[in-house]
Amino acid sequence: MTIHPTDHLDTDGQEVRRYLDAVEQAVSGLPAHRRKETVGDVAERIAVALAGRPGRITQILAELGAPEQIGAAAVDAYRADVQVPWWSSPRLIVWGLAAGSAVSLLSRLTADDEIPEIFALPVFYLTFCGCVALCLSPWWSRSRRCLALAWLLVPNLFLALAMGATDSLAVQITLSVVSVAVRAGALWWMWSCRTAPEPDRHRFPRWAGVLSWIAVAAVAAGETVLWAVTL
Incomplete structure (x- = not known):
């Protein structure tokens, strides 16, 4: 059985997509523009890391942390920006x-x-x-x-x-x-x-x-x- 390089890229893309979906779910309580900003920032960090270390998607995602942790940090940052009495x-x-x-x-x-x-x-x-x-x-x-x-x-x-x-x-x-x-x-x-x-x-x-x-x-x-x- 021959393994093509594109197979590996497709697998990485699916894993990144699942990760980004989980991040978006973790920040579902934020306004739409803030959710889009958070997910876009995470996607950009993944893309930059993959450009320097292709094929290391599992390690890169582990370094970023669990989607729940990213979501909690984004919510805390948002609450710090919004002073609600x-x-x-x-x-x-x-x-x-x-x-x-x-x-x-x-x-x-x-x-x-x-x-x-x-x-x-x-x-x-x-x-x-x-x-x-x-x-x-x-x-x-x-x-x-x-x-x-x-x-x-x-x-x-x-x-x-x-x-x-x-x-x-x-x-x-x-x-x-x-x-x-x-x-x-x-x-x-x-x-x-x-x-x-x-x-x-x-x-x-x-x-x-x-x-x-x-x-x-x-x-x-x-x-x-x-x-x-x-x-």
Whole structure:
């Protein structure tokens, strides 16, 4: 049986392809351009090494390290480039908004008239802070943030108007359940369509950030005062 040189080259190419596929899988959590950059850099290093040491693909790949190690290093480097504040975490935002919806529903289902007033402030803080964090979070594009806010807030507006127009407890409960279901769907959609933040993505100037937080604090303080007076 005759072994042709091209057979060896084909085997090397298949091994390199499998290695690069494994690297791409290891960095699947990064944005598309960053994945392409990482895989391209590894492919270039392999090509340079093979040019100097043809036929030593196994040794070259061993020197580069396991694809999982390369992927972990790339993810760590990416996170070092992107400074993401803790309050912009998708998990924190989604769970905060979900908690606000759950508390709001429970307060509406109670027969005691004082219960909704007691829970009004926690519901406000959970919903308001969650929406503000959503607006400033780099985990969603601008269009998706606007769409999520619309699905979170508009149903509540119609719910408040509808509940004020009827005295039927059954209708009020039905409207509350429908509103919470819509918000749950919006929250699920938010979680499923989140994307890894990119460096300098939607970053505000420092003065704009300071003014935004001053406005948020003023609104929160005013709502707290109104809640205390109502009680």
